[in-house]
Amino acid sequence: MEKTDKIRAGDVREASRLIRNIEDSVPEAKSAIKHIYPFTGKAQVIGITGSPGAGKSTLVDGLIECFRKKGKTVGVLAVDPTSPFTGGAILGDRIRMQRHAEDAGVFVRSLATRGALGGLSKAVGDAIHVMDAMGKDVILVETVGSGQQEVEIINHAHTVLVVLIPGMGDEIQAIKAGIMEIADVFVINKADREGSGKLQREIMTMLDMSPIPAGGWRPPIVKIGNAFDPAEFEKGLDELASKILEHREYLINHDLLGDRIRRKRTHELNEALREAILEPVLNVLVSSGELDRMLDRLQKKEVDPYTLAEEVAKKYLTGCV
Amino acid sequence: MAKRKLRVMVAKPGLDGHDRGARVLARCFRDAGYEVIYTGCHQTPEQIAAAAIQEDVDMVGLSCLSGAHRYLFPAVKKLLVEKGADDIVVVGGGIIPDQDFQYLYDNGIKEIFTPGATLESIVKWVNENVKPRN
Numbered sequence: 001m002e003k004t005d006k007i008r009a010g011d012v013r014e015a016s017r018l019i020r021n022i023e024d025s026v027p028e029a030k031s032a033i034k035h036i037y038p039f040t041g042k043a044q045v046i047g048i049t050g051s052p053g054a055g056k057s058t059l060v061d062g063l064i065e066c067f068r069k070k071g072k073t074v075g076v077l078a079v080d081p082t083s084p085f086t087g088g089a090i091l092g093d094r095i096r097m098q099r100h101a102e103d104a105g106v107f108v109r110s111l112a113t114r115g116a117l118g119g120l121s122k123a124v125g126d127a128i129h130v131m132d133a134m135g136k137d138v139i140l141v142e143t144v145g146s147g148q149q150e151v152e153i154i155n156h157a158h159t160v161l162v163v164l165i166p167g168m169g170d171e172i173q174a175i176k177a178g179i180m181e182i183a184d185v186f187v188i189n190k191a192d193r194e195g196s197g198k199l200q201r202e203i204m205t206m207l208d209m210s211p212i213p214a215g216g217w218r219p220p221i222v223k224i225g226n227a228f229d230p231a232e233f234e235k236g237l238d239e240l241a242s243k244i245l246e247h248r249e250y251l252i253n254h255d256l257l258g259d260r261i262r263r264k265r266t267h268e269l270n271e272a273l274r275e276a277i278l279e280p281v282l283n284v285l286v287s288s289g290e291l292d293r294m295l296d297r298l299q300k301k302e303v304d305p306y307t308l309a310e311e312v313a314k315k316y317l318t319g320c321v
Numbered sequence: 322m323a324k325r326k327l328r329v330m331v332a333k334p335g336l337d338g339h340d341r342g343a344r345v346l347a348r349c350f351r352d353a354g355y356e357v358i359y360t361g362c363h364q365t366p367e368q369i370a371a372a373a374i375q376e377d378v379d380m381v382g383l384s385c386l387s388g389a390h391r392y393l394f395p396a397v398k399k400l401l402v403e404k405g406a407d408d409i410v411v412v413g414g415g416i417i418p419d420q421d422f423q424y425l426y427d428n429g430i431k432e433i434f435t436p437g438a439t440l441e442s443i444v445k446w447v448n449e450n451v452k453p454r455n
Contacts, residue, residue, distance in 0.1 A: 013405060016377040024325050087326070088351035094372065095361035101368040101375075108375055112356050114326075 004035040010134050012107055018130055019109055023123040033126050036133035041261070043075070043132040044248060045139045047157030049119060049179065052145025054163045055189040057096035058227050060140050062234070064100050066241040067138050074100075075131030075139040076108040079121050089113075093142055107131060119143035119150025125268055128156060148178040155267035158260050159247045161240070163187045164203075166195030180206065183219045185243045191223035191236070217250050281316050325453035327355040329380045332369045333362045334397060337387035342414070346382065349440040353447070366393060370400035373409055380451045385415040395428035402429070410451050414438070 006014040021029035046063075048056050060076060067074050078093035091110035100106040109131075111121040120143055121127075131139050143153050153160055162183035186203050188196050203221055212218045220243050224236030251257040285291040297303045313320070331347045333340055340362050350357045358376045360369065373381050381401075383394055390413060398411045413425060414434040422433055431450065434443055 013374050013377075016375055020328070020377045082356075083351060086352050086354045088354045089356045090347055090351050091356060091358045091376075094376075095359060098360055098364060098368055098372065101360075101371040102365075108372075110356075110358055110376060112326075 002035075004032055004133075007032075007036060007130060008039060008133055008135070015107070015130050015134055016109060019111075019123065019127045022126045022130075023111065023114070023121070029126070033129060036129060040129045040132040043128070043136050043139045044159075045128060045132075045141060045157045046244060047141045047143065047153035047160040048163060049143040049146050049150065049153050049160065049182075050163030050187075050189075051165070051168065054145070054165050055224075055227065056142050056145070056163050057093040059161075059163060059187065059189065059224070059237075059240075060093070060142050061097045061099070062227075062237040063140060063241065064097060064106055066237055068100075068103065068105060072137035073105040073135065074107075075134070075136035076106070076142065077111055077124060077127050077131070077139065078108065078142040079111045079113060079119070079124065079144050081144050082112040082114045084115070087114075107134070107136065113144055116152075117150075118152025119146040120152045120156070122271075124156060125264075125271070146179060151178060151182050154182050155264055158251060158257065159184045159244055161185050161187055161244070163189050164199060165190045166193045166199045168199075184217065184247050185240070186219055186221040187240060188221060188223045190226065192226045192229070192232070196223060215254070217247065220246075277317070281312065284316070285312070327380075327447075327451065327453050328358070328376065328378045329355050329382060329447070329451070330358040330360065330369075330373050330376060330378045331382045331384065332360045332364055332372070332397075333384050334364050334366055334369055334393040335385060335387055335389045336363060337385055337389070338362045339386045340384070342386070343382075343384040346384070346414070346440070346443070349444065350447075353444045355447075366396035366400055369397050370404060370406075373401060374404055374406050378409060379453055380410040380412065380447065383411065383413045385413065385417075388416065390415060390417055391421055391424060394425055394430050398429035408454060414443075 003014050007018060018029060018032050048060055050056050057078065064074050064076065076097065080089055080091045080093060082089045089112035091112060094108050094110055097108050109127065111123055111127065113121050116122045124141065128139055141153065141157055143150060160182050162179060164186065188199055200221055207218060222236060222240045222243055224240065225232035227233045251260060294308050298305060329350055331343050333343050347357045347359045358378060360372050369381065381397060383397060385393055394413045401407065401409050410431050411429060412432045413430050417433055417435055425433060432446060
């Protein structure tokens with residue numbers, strides 16, 4: 001059986017190896033993606049983002065349980081940071097999800113950022129395709145613990161959950177641009193802690209400031225209590241799962257799912273173009289020694305980077321410049 | 322093509338909750354430039370083998386201080402072989418009496434590290450003996 005057929009049949013080992021090839025930029029990975037691409041687009045992709053220690057992995061673990069109870073198969077991509085010094089990484093998200101390790105309907109794969117900005121790994125887009133082609137109904141993408149600017153998840157997920165915990169800052173944090181703008185659903189995690197009411201009011205005030213057109217989506221706020229109080233935790237999770245479903249229905253009923261998917265496609269195409277156009281040019285510049293000569297000229301202040309880039313574009317991108 | 326990165330898993334099988342050593346080792350592997358998946362305590366061999374395959378690791382390092390290594394270590398290796406992942410190197414560490422070494426080697430455990438093994442010597446062994454797969 002062809003490797004890609006195996007993946008479509010749900011073979012975890014083959015799928016995991018392909019994801020590794022994508023991460024390592026092995027050339028065969030690209031041709032494998034070309035083969036599975038036509039079979040993608042069926043899965044519901046949910047992004048989970050929020051600051052380190054907000055409880056994202058534990059929420060993902062709970063959501064896996066919720067979706068499994070509904071008979072859905074689940075893929076999880078959990079991203080953790082790569083050390084800028086050694087290139088190594090501790091991928092520890094799956095500790096919280098190990099109770100599902102033996103469930104054949106759940107496939108958890110950890111990814112390191114490998115220097116990518118934005119809170120995800122460069123491989124995430126294609127890794128989603130792999131899990132999608134395997135037939136996973138739901139794909140949960142957990143970002144690195146993110147602060148304000150890590151908003152790349154909106155290019156991949158149909159629904160974005162922003163996970164907050166009480167006591168992380170005053171009301172100014174709630175009106176800043178970035179992560180607070182991308183939520184389709186807000187989760188106040190560890191809501192049994194002091195300050196959860198205040199946090200809820202701050203989010204509500206922020207939401208009140210941007211009027212929502214009739215029939216529009218106002219991000220709901222779901223409070224989830226202590227994970228060590230299973231009954232409370234499950235109650236919160238059930239509410240979260242139903243809000244996720246509501247958001248999906250909203251996107252479908254308002255013909256907006258297409259927009260989200262187009263945003264994802266735009267991103268994908270941009271990345272592919274960058275790779276297809278920039279990389280061959282860079283390879284030529286490096287192997288011919290031209291790049292070094294350009295750097296020498298730059299260092300001597302004979303020229304500026306913009307002029308150099310224009311010269312390269314003129315030489316290699318005939319017909320465009 | 323970017324250089325392949327070594328992916329390793331550190332796992333604690335069985336009912337032993339003494340995970341300081343495993344965590345120090347995970348950190349040390351991180352500093353050696355590997356991607357390290359840590360699965361936490363109290364894992365069954367089945368959970369460990371399934372996670373190793375889902376994560377496509379090159380090596381599984383098992384830590385056991387409870388005395389159950391003669392059962393647990395070979396069980397992980399056997400499950401990996403059954404799932405067609407016989408290329409994943411399995412090593413063990415912990416409180417392991419000398420007389421058990423041969424039994425573990427015979428059951429597919431490639432190397433054993435006991436108290437006193439330095440982090441440098443462990444990383445050196447991994448660098449020499451575990452290569453990222455093709």
